[in-house]
Each structure stands twice: as C-alpha cells, then as structure tokens.
Amino acid sequence: MSEDRSEEPKPRRRQARGERRIAQLLQAAASVFCANGYTASSTNAIAREAHVSPGTLYQYFPNKEAIAIELGERLLHEMREAHGQVFVPENLALPLPRLLDAVVDPMIEFNCANPVFLALMHGSEVPGRIAEEHDALHASLLARVQEVIAHYAPGLPAPDRARVADMTFATFKGGLDLVLAAPEGPERDATIAELKTLLLRYLAPLTEEAAPAPPR
Amino acid sequence: MSEDRSEEPKPRRRQARGERRIAQLLQAAASVFCANGYTASSTNAIAREAHVSPGTLYQYFPNKEAIAIELGERLLHEMREAHGQVFVPENLALPLPRLLDAVVDPMIEFNCANPVFLALMHGSEVPGRIAEEHDALHASLLARVQEVIAHYAPGLPAPDRARVADMTFATFKGGLDLVLAAPEGPERDATIAELKTLLLRYLAPLTEEAAPAPPR
DNA sequence: GGCAAACACGAGTGATCACTCGCGTTTCAC
DNA sequence: GTGAAACGCGAGTGATCACTCGTGTTTGCC
Numbered sequence: 138m139s140e141d142r143s144e145e146p147k148p149r150r151r152q153a154r155g156e157r158r159i160a161q162l163l164q165a166a167a168s169v170f171c172a173n174g175y176t177a178s179s180t181n182a183i184a185r186e187a188h189v190s191p192g193t194l195y196q197y198f199p200n201k202e203a204i205a206i207e208l209g210e211r212l213l214h215e216m217r218e219a220h221g222q223v224f225v226p227e228n229l230a231l232p233l234p235r236l237l238d239a240v241v242d243p244m245i246e247f248n249c250a251n252p253v254f255l256a257l258m259h260g261s262e263v264p265g266r267i268a269e270e271h272d273a274l275h276a277s278l279l280a281r282v283q284e285v286i287a288h289y290a291p292g293l294p295a296p297d298r299a300r301v302a303d304m305t306f307a308t309f310k311g312g313l314d315l316v317l318a319a320p321e322g323p324e325r326d327a328t329i330a331e332l333k334t335l336l337l338r339y340l341a342p343l344t345e346e347a348a349p350a351p352p353r
Numbered sequence: 354m355s356e357d358r359s360e361e362p363k364p365r366r367r368q369a370r371g372e373r374r375i376a377q378l379l380q381a382a383a384s385v386f387c388a389n390g391y392t393a394s395s396t397n398a399i400a401r402e403a404h405v406s407p408g409t410l411y412q413y414f415p416n417k418e419a420i421a422i423e424l425g426e427r428l429l430h431e432m433r434e435a436h437g438q439v440f441v442p443e444n445l446a447l448p449l450p451r452l453l454d455a456v457v458d459p460m461i462e463f464n465c466a467n468p469v470f471l472a473l474m475h476g477s478e479v480p481g482r483i484a485e486e487h488d489a490l491h492a493s494l495l496a497r498v499q500e501v502i503a504h505y506a507p508g509l510p511a512p513d514r515a516r517v518a519d520m521t522f523a524t525f526k527g528g529l530d531l532v533l534a535a536p537e538g539p540e541r542d543a544t545i546a547e548l549k550t551l552l553l554r555y556l557a558p559l560t561e562e563a564a565p566a567p568p569r
Numbered sequence: 570g571g572c573a574a575a576c577a578c579g580a581g582t583g584a585t586c587a588c589t590c591g592c593g594t595t596t597c598a599c
Numbered sequence: 600g601t602g603a604a605a606c607g608c609g610a611g612t613g614a615t616c617a618c619t620c621g622t623g624t625t626t627g628c629c
Contacts, residue, residue: 311527
C-alpha cells in the first residue's frame with residue numbers, strides 16, 4: 138500500500154564501485170567453483186580470491202546459492218545470445234559440414250572461454266535453481282538441433298528425430314570434454330576437427346535420401 | 354624390531370558380522386553418494402542409511418575418504434574383471450557391429466547396475482586417490498580401444514589412432530549418460546541401439562581399405 | 570561543506586560436519 | 600565356562616562453514 142513501485146521491493150541504488158565489486162566477486166566465484174566445485178567452495182574462499190572481506194561479499198549476495206545463480210544466469214544469457222547468432226535461417230541452407238562449423242565452433246569457443254559453465258551445469262551438486270535453468274537451456278538447444286535435423290532429413294519420423302538430436306547433443310558434450318582436456322594449440326584443433334568428423338559421419342547418412350554412393 | 358610380521362601393521366581379525374557390516378555400509382554409501390555427490394554426503398547420513406551408529410561406521414573406515422576409496426576399488430575391480438571378459442582375442446575377429454555389441458553392452462550393463470560408479474569417477478570433487486585410480490582405468494581402457502582400432506585399421510598413423518580412440522571413448526561416455534537418463538525399457542534399448550549406430554558410422558570408414566561401396 | 574546512503578571491514582555466532590571415546594554386548598578360541 | 604577381542608553405541612569435541620553485526624570509510628547530491 139505504501140509502495141508506488143509494485144515491481145521493485147528493493148530499490149537498492151548501486152554505485153559504479155558496487156557494480157565493479159559484483160563483477161569482481163563473480164569472477165572470483167567462477168575461479169573457485171571451477172577449481173573445487175560448488176559444494177566444496179566456501180564463501181570465505183571466494184571473498185579471499187576477490188581480495189574482499191566476507192562481509193562485503195554478503196552486501197551484494199544474500200547467500201552462497203545466489204552467487205552461483207547470478208553467475209549461471211549471466212553465462213546462460215551470454216550463451217543464449219550466441220545461439221541467436223548461430224541458429225539463423227541462412228545457416229540452415231549451408232551444406233552439413235559448413236553448418237557443423239557454424240554451430241560447433243562458437244559453442245566450443247564459449248566453453249573454452251568460460252570453463253565454469255560446464256562445472257556449474259554438469260554437477261549434480263548445484264542448487265536446484267541452476268539445474269532448472271540448465272534444463273531449460275538444454276531443452277531449447279535440443280529443439281534447435283531437432284529443427285536442423287528435420288530440415289536435413291524431412292522424412293525422419295519424429296521419435297527417431299528426437300533420438301538423433303539427443304544423441305547428437307550427448308556426443309557433442311562428450312567431445313567437448315575432450316576438447317577442453319586437450320592443451321590449447323594444434324592438439325586442441327585436431328580434436329575439434331575429429332569431433333566434427335564424428336558428427337558428420339553420424340549425421341550425413343540422414344541426408345542421403347536419393348544420393349549416390351559416396352565417392353571413393 | 355618387535356614385529357615378526359613386517360607386512361601387516363594392523364592384523365585386525367574380522368568376524369563374519371564385520372564383513373557383512375562393511376558390505377552394508379558400502380551399499381549405503383553408494384546410495385548416498387549417488388544421491389548427493391561425495392562432498393555433500395555426510396558420514397552420519399551414510400551411517401543412518403545403513404541403520405548403524407556413526408561410531409560403528411568408524412570402526413571399519415578410518416575416515417570418509419576411505420569409504421569412497423574402498424567403494425571405488427571394489428567397483429574398479431568388478432569393472433576390470435568385466436574387461437577381461439570383453440577384450441578377448443576372439444572378439445577381435447568379430448565384424449565391427451558384433452564387436453560393438455560385445456564391448457558396449459557389458460559396459461552399459463555395469464553402469465546401469467552401479468550408477469554410483471559414474472558419480473564417483475566423474476566428479477572433480479572426489480578425493481585424489483579415486484581420481485588416480487580412475488585415470489589408470491581410463492588409460493587402460495584407452496589402450497584397449499587403441500588395440501582394437503589398430504587391428505581394424507592397421508594403416509592408421511599412431512597419433513591419429515590415439516585421437517580416434519579418445520574420441521570413441523568420449524562419445525561412449527556421452528552416450529552412456531544418455532542411456533542412464535533414459536527410463537528402462539524400450540526407450541533405453543533404442544538409445545543403446547542409436548549409440549551403436551553412431552559408433553559404427555564413426556568407425557566403419559576406418560575399415561574400408563578395399564571394401565566396395567556400402568549396399569543401398 | 571554537510572549529510573545520507575552505499576560501501577567495506579573482520580571478529581563473532583550458531584549450525585553442521587568429521588571424527589572420538591567410554592562403556593556395554595556379542596563372538597569365538599580354548 | 601571364561602577371557603580376550605571384535606562389535607556396537609551415541610553423546611561429545613574441535614574445526615569449519617555460511618552468514619551477521621557494529622563500526623568506520625567513501626561517494627554522490629544539495
């Protein structure tokens with residue numbers, strides 16, 4: 138009744154310093170989560186990594202879970218933006234090898250740049266909220282992959298298409314782990330190329346509706 | 354100097370009851386680890402799950418890590434036994450699709466029966482000892498896969514062979530996650546079949562030294 | 570310059586966890 | 600049967616963690 142703004146229960150005004158601290162804390166949290174996992178990471182360790190006192194940390198986050206959630210949401214947002222760039226209609230018209238390049242490369246780049254993303258999304262120890270967001274992203278990605286498969290293999294029944302999309306995505310995740318484990322440089326590039334070869338060999342037969350035997 | 358036995362510093366005699374308790378505790382630990390992950394699982398929770406007091410638990414295990422290690426070692430031993438049955442010379446003579454059946458099916462069966470195995474081996478939160486054992490198993494498995502690939506594609510250079518083995522194994526892990534996520538029954542069977550299709554399409558070209566075009 | 574609010578601190582607090590200890594019970598060799 | 604040792608218990612202990620609070624500092628607006 139006494140509020141004229143109904144949608145902002147906490148009209149906390151942040152100064153520029155505050156925004157900087159938040160970014161600093163999230164970066165520190167990413168580093169600590171990445172190294173120890175969510176559960177084994179202490180808020181004091183995060184504060185220490187950010188060269189900040191525990192009290193300061195709790196000025197910006199109500200609890201440990203909120204740190205992970207904010208971090209996860211920012212990463213999710215970044216990733217969704219990347220998807221928007223990737224799954225565009227013009228890419229659908231590309232031949233399969235080019236499409237693989239267009240989709241796989243940005244995904245790998247993102248995960249190489251933000252290794253904490255997999256650490257947060259993959260663990261079964263993460264707070265429920267993150268798991269929900271991750272499920273939503275997963276479902277949305279699967280839908281995109283299904284669209285692509287439907288475009289390349291229009292004759293495939295829906296259940297089969299879903300299965301192929303699931304398997305394609307699971308395979309990509311497996312390959313992604315391998316890519317991240319490889320040292321940067323030519324070895325990583327070779328692993329990425331191998332992953333694309335794998336995906337291509339798996340998916341290519343779907344497009345062979347009336348194609349001749351493959352060239353020797 | 355006062356010991357006549359130099360190799361057994363703790364000649365603890367176990368009664369049959371004790372062995373039963375150990376098995377009971379390990380089973381409870383498997384259940385709790387599986388549900389919450391290693392770090393978030395408390396020894397009290399494990400004892401409660403086993404309907405035993407915390408004191409009793411510590412009669413058989415010096416600390417929490419030892420529980421995971423013993424559990425991991427037993428699973429590792431079981432899995433190594435399974436490998437011995439799988440990678441036998443006569444299986445090498447099988448055509449690729451049959452070989453895939455012979456290797457993939459037991460692996461999947463083991464992981465379905467012991468879901469805690471993946472939970473213990475995959476997490477980055479596990480104690481160092483488990484990680485070491487897992488790395489050893491991983492390396493040994495990779496070597497086996499390399500052998501198989503070398504047999505099917507003798508002309509493949511060693512670095513390529515290593516890369517293909519890595520990718521094959523990573524793909525299998527990804528598919529395994531998918532299989533475990535699928536509900537038991539026809540859906541799981543279909544996922545398993547799809548995984549085999551994927552592996553077959555990836556590996557088949559390696560064997561095509563002088564093979565004719567595939568039948569339509 | 571002055572004031573209110575955002576920022577920063579770090580010792581402190583209650584809860585929880587891994588692990589212990591003292592004592593009673595069961596098992597087994599003799 | 601008897602004694603020693605394995606078994607079993609659960610309240611207790613010290614450490615650690617997430618989180619708070621009282622106090623002092625910096626910032627932005629008038």
